[in-house]
Amino acid sequence: MASATTQAAAASADVPPAYGAAGTTAISEAGTSTTATSSNRPGFPGVYRIGTANLQVPLVKVKHLQCHLNLLGAFAQLRQEVEASDAALPEAAMRLETERRWAWFVGLAVERFERWVKNINLAPTNPKEFAHAAAPPLDVWLVWHAYMLNPESFADDCSRHKSLLPLSALLGTSDSFFLEVLEELGDMNKLTPSEARIASWLSETDTPYDPLEAARVLTHQSLQCPVCEKAVQARYLESDGTGYAQQKFTVTCPACAFVITRDKLAIFRFTSDLALDLDSQKIRDEYGLGVYLPATLRSSVLPEQKATARVVKEQLLTVAPFKPSGHILKRGPMKSALEMAQNVGWDWSTVKTAVQLKVRARTGARVFGCYHDQRPFSVELVGAVLRQGSFVKKMKDLHWTEADYFENPDDELALHHANVRYHAFLDLMSSSPSSFLVPTLDIDLAWHTHQLTGPRYQANCKAYVKRYVNHDDKVEETHLANAFDLTCRAWFDRFKVQYMQCGCPLPGDTIGQKLSRLVSHAGSRYYPQAALAPPPELPELLAASHPSDHNSVAVPDLPHYKANHQAYEKKMQRRRERVLAARRRDGVASKEQFDHGGFGFAPAFLVPVPLYWGGMGGIGGCVAGAGNVVDAGAGGWGGGFSGCSAVSVYL
Structure with missing residues (x-):
């Protein structure tokens, strides 16, 4: 049993005790120390190092990882029910292929989510009361979950839109409201609302509580x-x-x-926001922070930068189609939203052309990318849910979403290990403020769970990483692949432990390079090797260390895409041939064995989410169009703004 003196000495030396041997000390989620038994159950670091901070209690609770996995399992089950339904859905939906049917269903869920947000019952003052008296249906959880996994946009929307203030207030009533409600509800596959809750939901949203029943009437x-x-x-x-x-x-x-059309709805919402007069006290009182444009109010270190947001809006209002009437030196009455939209002919390309000399291209792309239709959300929520589908499937394939999979304390080790690696990932973020880091599946699970704490996630990031950390919901596939390679190298440089533990060589790595890392026993002053490398008897941890690629998207019409993609494919092919040849020399000749590595999971090169891009009629050169899950040939892209982060997905 480790003494208090030993623990204090380890902490003072900034070297948390390793886990992996009997008799080490672990820190429970309540913050009290417990001692590992002599049955060789591993302990964990006594402190979690992020930058200069030493945390005695992890930022993410393992029981909340389990609640999150249960929710993902319920999402997978819901999708299976929708895709397998026969006579339960409208005839027009039944004619759709399974993936298209799911996209249609998610679109209905977004509508139900918006209706719920506008009628949230704030009477329950704690998660337990909310769970039993006001919890929404599973399809609404599906959308709410995806929305919160875009933390920058979610926080921005909740501060700007009065219609979202109740949702923000709800999350602020508890340290981890979303997750604590899940914990109270239990198995989400067996969500059984009371008759009173079913009746109140119907009155709030004018739709049945049951998602499939609602799909029949919407x-x-x-x-x-x-x-x-x-x-x-x-x-x-x-x-x-x-x-x-x-x-x-x-x-x-x-x-x-x-x-x-959807473009016209988006343009009108943009001009409606632009037409709100910043200098009118009446408008400011009525709309609050909503007088500012989306993606202009928050920075990486400030929750509100009103001066900057004002400058962006004033710059746009100097553009002829939007400029208020009156003398050039004295602004006159604001043009109406309708007049502004008519002045640009309801066309995004005209908007882009008109403003390109007034605001920075990246700023314009961020702002315009927040407009998709008539809804107040700056995230296109159908696409956000569909992109999360890849991650849900991978958690399901690892069997982590199965009921009671981690009920045994020894099996729960996998989640503790993921949590330790996530804190190390945050530490790497704190030391690399300008780097784009790509999580593995196990780290991404803990990262997603942390994001579901809402306001606390924002506060934790600011306190320990020294900036707000966004979760980029969509990244071009080749960029993601290259960034993952760099993340692996940065991780090894900092912690002297291989980032991806599955044994698949990275693109460009030789077998010798891989072996040199595997046999390295060097430690790190932040996290010892034993705390970051999974025990060899846990193959599911090896699989979970593959890259999390659910946010990888293909944008085939970008000018640089073809060349980058071809180079990447050649790199992947060389890797496959080299490793397959080595495996054959070692007596492993089966390509299936090579692909699955003996553990039943895919090789460690990235596969993009299967979205196909249609035109939005103007904001070319950026990921900001209407994604099409049916017709890969629809639409196209022009040159112009880059860095736009909005994706719409429709049938």
């Missing part, structure tokens, strides 16, 4: 015509592909004959 999306402001009902699915959930969405206003 046939139209309610819109407001930008021109005459009359209500318009658009069918989600049309035989000619012009439904609201489809790529070629078009509906004609019956009152004024204005042809409504």
